[in-house]
Structures are given as C-alpha cells and as structure tokens.
Amino acid sequence: QKEVEQDPGPLSVPEGAIVSLNCTYSNSAFQYFMWYRQYSRKGPELLMYTYSSGNKEDGRFTAQVDKSSKYISLFIRDSQPSDSATYLCAMSFRGAQKLVFGQGTRLTINP
Amino acid sequence: DTAVSQTPKYLVTQMGNDKSIKCEQNLGHDTMYWYKQDSKKFLKIMFSYNNKELIINETVPNRFSPKSPDKAHLNLHINSLELGDSAVYFCASSQQGQGAYEQYFGPGTRLTVT
Numbered sequence: 001q002k003e004v005e006q007d008p009g010p011l012s013v014p015e016g017a018i019v020s021l022n023c024t025y026s027n028s029a030f031q032y033f034m035w036y037r038q039y040s041r042k043g044p045e046l047l048m049y050t051y052s053s054g055n056k057e058d059g060r061f062t063a064q065v066d067k068s069s070k071y072i073s074l075f076i077r078d079s080q081p082s083d084s085a086t087y088l089c090a091m092s093f094r095g096a097q098k099l100v101f102g103q104g105t106r107l108t109i110n111p
Numbered sequence: 112d113t114a115v116s117q118t119p120k121y122l123v124t125q126m127g128n129d130k131s132i133k134c135e136q137n138l139g140h141d142t143m144y145w146y147k148q149d150s151k152k153f154l155k156i157m158f159s160y161n162n163k164e165l166i167i168n169e170t171v172p173n174r175f176s177p178k179s180p181d182k183a184h185l186n187l188h189i190n191s192l193e194l195g196d197s198a199v200y201f202c203a204s205s206q207q208g209q210g211a212y213e214q215y216f217g218p219g220t221r222l223t224v225t
Contacts, residue, residue, distance in 0.1 A: 008151065032212045043115070043201050043216030044154070086152055092212060097142055097159050097205070098167055099214065104152040 003027055006089055006102030015111050019076040023089035023102045026070065030091040030100075033065050035074045038086045038104065047087075048074070079109045114138050115217035117202050123223045124192055131188045132220045134202030142166075143185040144203040144214065145177060154201070160185055161207055189222075197224045 006023045013019055021035075031052055036044035048063045050056045050072075056063045062075040072091075076083055089102040115136045124130055136143065144167075145157040159167035163179040174190045185202060202217040 034212045038152075041219075043203075043218050045216065046213055049212045088152075088154060090212070097144075097161065097207070098156055099212070100156075101154040104154070106152070 001026060002103075003100050004089060004091055004102040007105055008103045010106040010108060012108045012110060013079060015079060015081060015109055017079050017109075019074075019079050019083070019107060019109075021074040021076075021087050021089075021105050021107070023072050024070055025072075025091055027091075027100075028067070028070065029093050031094045032092045033063070033072050034090040034092075034099070035061075035063055036088045036090055036101075038088060040085070044088055081109045081111050084108045115202055115204055115215050117200075117217040117220050119220060120218065121221050121223075123225065125225055126192055126194060128192050129188070129190045130192060130222070131186055132200055132202075132222075134185045134187070134217055136183055136202075136204040136215070136217075138204055138206075138215060140204035140206045140215070141182050142205050142207050143179065143182070144205075145185065145187050146201040146203060146216075148199040148201060148219070150198070158185075158187075192222075192224045194224050197222055 004025045034049040035047045037047045038044040053067045060077045064073045086104040088104040090099040142161045144159045148154045158177045160179045199219045203214040205214045
C-alpha cells in the first residue's frame with residue numbers, strides 16, 4: 001500500500017463546475033499537506049499548502065485537511081479550461097526535506 | 112529569468128550508455144532535489160542535497176550518482192542505462208527553514224532508453 005493514495009482519473013467536467021479532488025494517506029505523522037498543479041510537459045508548481053487540519057481558501061481554490069480521517073481535498077469553484085492539468089497532492093513531516101506525492105489526478109475542464 | 116533550469120530537455124539513448132543531466136537554480140535556495148516521474152505520473156524523490164551535502168538517498172541504484180559542485184547546481188549522472196530508467200526527471204529546489212513544502216521544479220528532462 002502506498003503512503004499516499006490518489007485516484008489518477010482522468011476526470012472530465014464542464015466549464016463552471018465545482019471540482020473535488022481527494023487524497024488519502026496512511027501515515028498519521030504527516031503535518032504539511034500540499035497541492036501541486038502540473039501542466040502537460042511542465043514541472044509541478046505549488047498551488048496551496050495547509051499545516052495540520054483545517055481549511056484554506058485562495059480565490060477559487062479551497063484546500064481541506066481532515067487528519068482524523070487521513071483525508072485531504074482540493075475544491076475548485078467555477079472551473080475554467082485553464083485549470084486543465086494534473087493535480088498532485090503531497091505531504092511531509094515537520095522538519096523533513098522530503099515530499100511524498102500522490103499519483104496525481106488528470107483533470108480536463110471542457111468549454 | 113528561469114528559476115530552475117535543466118539540460119537537456121530531451122534525451123534519447125541506448126541501453127548501456129552513460130548520460131548526465133544538469134540542473135541550476137537562481138533562487139538562492141540551499142536545498143536541491145532530484146525526482147523521477149514514471150509513465151503513470153507517479154513522482155518519487157531520488158536524492159536531496161543541502162548546501163552540497165547529500166541528505167536523502169531513497170534507495171536508488173548505484174548507477175545513479177548525483178553531484179553538487181555548489182549549492183546552485185545539482186547534476187545527475189546515470190551509468191549503464193536500462194530500459195526501466197525511461198522517465199521524466201525533475202530537479203527542484205527549496206529553502207531550508209521554510210519547510211520542504213514549497214519546492215520549485217524545473218521543466219523536466221524526458222529520458223528515453225531504447
């Protein structure tokens with residue numbers, strides 16, 4: 001079993017829809033939770049990060065962490081075709097220099 | 112200005128050859144990484160260097176040897192290439208003390224071994 005599980009999709013939704021992306025993890029010691037976005041043929045870029053549990057909002061994006069369920073989510077409101085990319089969740093321990101990534105979910109927003 | 116750059120962008124070579132990938136960052140970060148992304152998009156850390164010192168080596172075959180001449184550069188040399196080495200290799204950097212979460216990735220080097 002991988003430390004971080006993420007449904008690879010692909011996920012295809014119409015423009016304007018609310019998108020929900022999720023990851024589960026097995027190691028309760030993870031404290032930092034990140035979402036990276038990777039466009040085709042590009043490197044990943046940090047979208048959002050959350051420390052410990054709770055919600056964080058940034059524009060159309062909301063990240064949620066539920067440590068009791070070992071479950072994290074990324075919501076995208078009013079999705080745009082430019083949001084089409086692979087979304088990777090990542091986690092790390094406090095003080096660690098290492099990120100553990102999920103497999104990534106390939107998302108397509110159809111105009 | 113490119114923050115993290117890698118060369119070459121594409122590399123096609125035959126089994127058994129030796130090849131190198133170079134990485135440079137101009138962000139002033141003190142930690143650099145090599146990741147491997149397989150065909151299923153799974154991104155896995157291989158090595159991490161902090162101020163030219165190896166701090167993470169994730170059970171990577173000895174055929175892979177990283178070298179950090181200074182904290183702005185991290186190169187990856189691969190000996191005796193195998194078919195299974197075909198993947199996209201990403202270099203990344205971050206600033207220690209700010210947590211590993213904010214890593215800046217290069218554009219990747221797509222390695223194909225035939």
